[in-house]
Amino acid sequence: MGEFELIRHYFAAASCAQVGEGVALGIGDDCALLDLPAGEQLAVSTDTLVSGVHFPDSADPFLLGQRALGVSVSDLAAMGATPIGFTLALTLPTAEPTWLQAFAAGLDQMARQCALSLIGGDTTRGPLSLTLTVFGRVPRGLALTRTGAQIGDLLCVGGDLGAAAGALPLVLGQRQAAAEIAEPLLARYWSPQPQLALGQALRGKATAALDISDGLLADCGHIAAASGVALMVEQARLPLSAALLALLGEDAARHCALSGGDDYRLAFTLPAEHLAELQAAGWSLHVIGRAEAGHGVQLLDHRGQCITPPARGYQHFGNPSD
Numbered sequence: 001m002g003e004f005e006l007i008r009h010y011f012a013a014a015s016c017a018q019v020g021e022g023v024a025l026g027i028g029d030d031c032a033l034l035d036l037p038a039g040e041q042l043a044v045s046t047d048t049l050v051s052g053v054h055f056p057d058s059a060d061p062f063l064l065g066q067r068a069l070g071v072s073v074s075d076l077a078a079m080g081a082t083p084i085g086f087t088l089a090l091t092l093p094t095a096e097p098t099w100l101q102a103f104a105a106g107l108d109q110m111a112r113q114c115a116l117s118l119i120g121g122d123t124t125r126g127p128l129s130l131t132l133t134v135f136g137r138v139p140r141g142l143a144l145t146r147t148g149a150q151i152g153d154l155l156c157v158g159g160d161l162g163a164a165a166g167a168l169p170l171v172l173g174q175r176q177a178a179a180e181i182a183e184p185l186l187a188r189y190w191s192p193q194p195q196l197a198l199g200q201a202l203r204g205k206a207t208a209a210l211d212i213s214d215g216l217l218a219d220c221g222h223i224a225a226a227s228g229v230a231l232m233v234e235q236a237r238l239p240l241s242a243a244l245l246a247l248l249g250e251d252a253a254r255h256c257a258l259s260g261g262d263d264y265r266l267a268f269t270l271p272a273e274h275l276a277e278l279q280a281a282g283w284s285l286h287v288i289g290r291a292e293a294g295h296g297v298q299l300l301d302h303r304g305q306c307i308t309p310p311a312r313g314y315q316h317f318g319n320p321s322d
Contacts, residue, residue, distance in 0.1 A: 003123050006095055010104040011088070016111035017118040022084040022137065032119035034084055036137055043136040043143065045075035051128035056172060061099045063190040064130075065106025070192040071213070072132040073114045074264040077199040078211040080144040081136030083114050088121035089131040114194060144202060144209035149227035149269035153207055155289035156275075158195050158266040160239040161216060163188035165260020166248055177247055184243045192264040198283060202268060205278065209268035215259035217309060220267055220297045227269070230294030233258075236302045239286040258299070258309055 011017060012027045019026045025033035036042060049068050051057050069086065076083055088107070092100075111118060116134070167185035169175035176182070195211075202209060208223045217233065224231045235254065244253045257263075269291050270278075278285055289300070301307050 006100065006123055007121075010100045011107075011118060011121070014104055014108045014111075014118060016108045016116065020085070020115070020117035023117045023119055026085070026117060026119040032085065032087070034119075034135060039140050040137045041140050041143065043076055043079045043081040043138050044133065045072065046131065046133040047072045047075070048129060048131045057128075060190075061103035062106035065103040065108075066110045066191045067106075067189070068130045068132055069107055069110040069114070069116070070194055071264060072134045073110075073116065073194040073196070074192060074211040074213070076134055076136040077194040077196045078144060078209055078266060079136070079138060080142060080199040080203045080209070081138040081196075082200065083116045083196065084135045084137055085117040085119040086111070086132055086134045087119060090121065090123045091126040091129045092123065093126065093128060110191075114196065139203070142203040144199060144206055144268070146208050146210055146223050146226035149208040149223055149229050149231070149291050150271070151229055151291055151293050152272070153229075153269035153291040154272055154275060154287050155220070155231050155233065155291060156268055156270050156285050156287050157212070157216070157239065158198050158268075159284055159286070160241040160244070160257075161212070161263050161265060162238075162253055162256030162258075162260050163241050163244050164192065164262035164264075165256035166244045166253065168260075168262075175247075181243045181246050184241065185247065189262065192262070194264065195266045198266055201278065201281070201283060202266070202270075205274040206268040206270050209266055212263040212265050212267050213261055215261045216263070216267065217258050217297050217299065218261075223267070223269065224295060224297055227291075228295070229291045231269075231289060231297045232292055232300055233289040233297060234300050234304075235307070237286070237288045239288075255309075 017027050022035050024035050163185050167189040170182050208227050210219055212219050220231045238257045240253045298306050299309050
C-alpha cells in the first residue's frame with residue numbers, strides 16, 4: 001500500500017476527517033484552511049510521541065491513538081481554547097493494515113470526543129513515532145498563559161493526581177492488580193481526558209495555567225518562573241484517587257502525584273474570590289497551595305515546613321530529578 005492510498009483508506013475516510021466548524025478546507029490539498037471568528041486568536045501546539053520513550057513498543061494501537069491525541073489536546077485546554085482541528089505526521093516501520101485500522105479508530109474516537117477535525121499530515125517510513133499539531137481558537141486577550149500569577153492567589157488543580165504515573169508498572173507488565181484497581185488507573189494513562197471545558201470556564205478568572213505533563217512540581221515551576229512568584233504546595237492537600245492509594249500506599253502515591261507526570265490535569269492560580277463561584281458551578285477544583293513572594297516551588301509538610309522531594313519531574317535532556 002502506497003503513502004497516499006494509506007492516507008485515503010485509514011485517515012481521510014474517518015469521520016473526524018470530515019470538514020467541521022472552523023475548517024474551510026481539510027485533507028486533500030497542499031494546506032488546510034481555517035476560519036477564525038472576528039476577535040479570536042489561533043492557538044497552536046505540537047507534540048511528538050516516540051515508541052520506547054513515550055509508550056511501549058507493544059502498545060495497543062487503538063489505545064495509542066486515543067492517548068496520542070488526548071495528550072496533544074490537553075495543551076489547548078491549558079490555554080482555555082476551543083478545539084478546531086489537528087494534523088498527524090505518522091512514521092511507521094511497516095504499513096500493517098490491522099495496526100493502522102485500530103490506531104485510526106482510537107484516534108477518531110478521541111477526535112470526536114474533543115470535537116476536532118483531522119485536517120492534514122504526512123506519513124513516512126521509519127521507527128514508530130507520532131507528531132500531532134492541534135489548532136484551537138480563543139477570544140483575544142483571554143488565553144490562559146503561564147504568566148500572571150499574583151501573590152495571594154490560590155494554587156489549584158482540576159482533579160486527582162498521580163494515577164497515570166501509578167499505572168505505568170501495569171502498562172509495562174511489571175505489576176498486576178485487581179480489575180477495580182487497575183482499570184481506572186489504566187484508563188487515566190491510555191485515555192487522558194483533556195479538561196477543555198474547565199479551561200474555557202477559567203477564562204477571565206485564572207491568572208496563570210498549564211497542563212501537568214512532566215510532574216506537578218516541575219510544571220508548577222514553569223508558572224513560578226514565568227510569573228515571578230513562589231508557589232507553595234501543601235503535601236497534605238494533594239488529591240489522590242482511591243485506586244492509586246490501594247495500589248501503592250500513601251507515600252508512593254504522593255510521589256506519583258508530585259513528580260510522576262502524565263496527569264494532563266490543569267494546574268492554575270486563582271484569586272480566592274473566584275473559588276466559590278466555580279465550585280458552585282460544579283467544577284471539581286482542589287486547592288493545593290498558594291502563591292507568595294519569592295521564586296521557585298516549595299513543598300510544605302503538614303506543619304507548613306519546607307521539605308525536599310526526592311524528584312520534581314521528568315526531563316528528556318538532563319537529570320530527571322532536577
